[in-house]
Amino acid sequence: MKTPDWILEGFDSEEDYEKEKGIKKKKTKGGRFFRVRKCPKCNSDNVSVILGFDEGKGRGEWECKNCGWTGKNVNEEELSEEEFMKYLDEKGEEVL
Numbered sequence: 001m002k003t004p005d006w007i008l009e010g011f012d013s014e015e016d017y018e019k020e021k022g023i024k025k026k027k028t029k030g031g032r033f034f035r036v037r038k039c040p041k042c043n044s045d046n047v048s049v050i051l052g053f054d055e056g057k058g059r060g061e062w063e064c065k066n067c068g069w070t071g072k073n074v075n076e077e078e079l080s081e082e083e084f085m086k087y088l089d090e091k092g093e094e095v096l
Contacts, residue, residue, distance in 0.1 A: 034084040038075040039064035
């Protein structure tokens with residue numbers, strides 16, 4: 001076993017250490033979560049992946065159907081099931 005770096009460097013907590021060093025952990029939420037991808041230009045969720053010419057070999061780029069933006073840096077949000085249902089209600093989607 002090894003003593004954690006945040007203790008060796010004299011920080012009071014692991015959160016303080018991560019904040020000072022600029023380390024961001026992936027949020028681990030209990031239960032189900034949903035990913036919503038949004039356009040960085042117009043903030044629309046009407047984005048889709050651009051497929052390459054060979055089937056199954058994508059270019060890794062995204063396209064916004066609203067403003068026509070294309071690129072690789074699409075914004076991605078993780079929502080809990082409750083947050084996702086609220087998001088769909090605000091958007092006006094019908095939930096079965």
